[in-house]
Amino acid sequence: MVVQTPEEASTDVGASYWFWSGARGALSVPGFVLYGSFFGFGAMTHDFGWPIWAAGLSTLLIWAAPGQLVLAGALASGAGIGASALAVSISAVRLLPMVVAILPVLKTPQTRFGTRLLAAHYVAVTAWFEGQRRTQVMPREGRMPYFLGLANGLVAGSAVATVSGHAAAGVLPPALAIGLLGLTPVYFLLSLERGAHGVGERVAIVVGLVMAPFVSQMSPSFDLLWTGIIGGTLSFLIDRTVARRRRST
Amino acid sequence: MSQHDGWFMLLAIVAAFAANEVWRMLGVLLSARLDEDSALFAWVRMVATALVAGLVAKLVLSPTGGFALAPLWLRLASVAAGGAVYGVTRRSLALGVGAAEITLIAGMAILGT
Numbered sequence: 193m194v195v196q197t198p199e200e201a202s203t204d205v206g207a208s209y210w211f212w213s214g215a216r217g218a219l220s221v222p223g224f225v226l227y228g229s230f231f232g233f234g235a236m237t238h239d240f241g242w243p244i245w246a247a248g249l250s251t252l253l254i255w256a257a258p259g260q261l262v263l264a265g266a267l268a269s270g271a272g273i274g275a276s277a278l279a280v281s282i283s284a285v286r287l288l289p290m291v292v293a294i295l296p297v298l299k300t301p302q303t304r305f306g307t308r309l310l311a312a313h314y315v316a317v318t319a320w321f322e323g324q325r326r327t328q329v330m331p332r333e334g335r336m337p338y339f340l341g342l343a344n345g346l347v348a349g350s351a352v353a354t355v356s357g358h359a360a361a362g363v364l365p366p367a368l369a370i371g372l373l374g375l376t377p378v379y380f381l382l383s384l385e386r387g388a389h390g391v392g393e394r395v396a397i398v399v400g401l402v403m404a405p406f407v408s409q410m411s412p413s414f415d416l417l418w419t420g421i422i423g424g425t426l427s428f429l430i431d432r433t434v435a436r437r438r439r440s441t
Numbered sequence: 442m443s444q445h446d447g448w449f450m451l452l453a454i455v456a457a458f459a460a461n462e463v464w465r466m467l468g469v470l471l472s473a474r475l476d477e478d479s480a481l482f483a484w485v486r487m488v489a490t491a492l493v494a495g496l497v498a499k500l501v502l503s504p505t506g507g508f509a510l511a512p513l514w515l516r517l518a519s520v521a522a523g524g525a526v527y528g529v530t531r532r533s534l535a536l537g538v539g540a541a542e543i544t545l546i547a548g549m550a551i552l553g554t
Contacts, residue, residue, distance in 0.1 A: 291468025400494025424488030
């Protein structure tokens with residue numbers, strides 16, 4: 193908690209004020225949906241045979257649920273470290289445009305390069321969406337500390353949730369444990385739709401869903417890569433065709 | 442499989458961290474110059490979307506661990522319930538995920554595992 197005298201609060205609130213109000217913002221509905229999904233992810237890593245520290249560390253370091261799940265899935269299907277990292281990297285390309293979109297909202301002319309890198313590290317779907325939505329209406333000097341507070345709160349809550357999910361997976365009644373394992377796929381599917389731009393990305397969801405079972409028969413270790421590249425390109429072509437039709441009519 | 446080996450896991454996580462972080466750093470470097478509405482970006486986002494959607498399909502259709510104890514029809518019914526509730530509640534993630542969970546847990550309780 194930050195205690196401030198009335199004079200300070202009314203005239204010039206400091207960076208720590210914004211940081212802690214951001215951290216409190218991590219206790220919100222989108223935050224709890226995120227923690228629920230990391231709880232499910234933790235349970236899933238238990239199922240994949242990960243040690244509990246690995247589950248927690250993956251959330252603290254990687255901080256991108258799709259990447260973490262791709263890693264778990266790739267390792268489970270027998271892919272090596274190189275192929276797994278490549279699949280993770282492909283799932284993370286989406287972070288690039290998100291960073292490009294949020295930085296102009298957060299930074300001031302005084303923002304250092306190191307601070308920008310730090311802010312970019314925290315960019316993941318929930319932090320990005322909530323951070324952008326909430327800071328847009330704030331005074332500019334408060335945005336970066338608010339975002340860092342929010343993101344750190346989300347990381348902390350998610351790490352606790354991951355470790356708890358891992359620990360709970362072994363002791364819960366089977367119906368509940370299986371329920372947890374089913375949480376992550378449906379959360380991913382719905383948040384993909386929630387974050388999708390335009391026709392092409394929605395087509396990509398459907399194409400990816402339909403293609404994956406067939407591709408995994410043909411290329412079990414690289415199936416995710418091929419599903420992404422072939423499915424994404426197909427969706428891109430469909431998207432361009434639709435856009436051209438619309439323009440010509 | 443050497444998955445339970447601590448060093449292997451640590452290395453895999455650090456490699457995944459680096460693979461993930463590259464794009465965030467590139468985003469910082471390019472944020473001044475890149476047009477996020479360009480065709481290249483649109484393609485990249487669709488590739489990533491298809492990849493993650495493919496992962497979802499794999500997890501639901503051919504799960505490897507305990508999730509496989511739920512029959513296929515129940516796994517599909519749970520996802521369908523989630524999607525339907527999400528659709529009728531003006532795209533609420535919390536309600537959609539909640540509905541999928543209730544369907545799955547209730548289904549497993551009724552089947553008596």
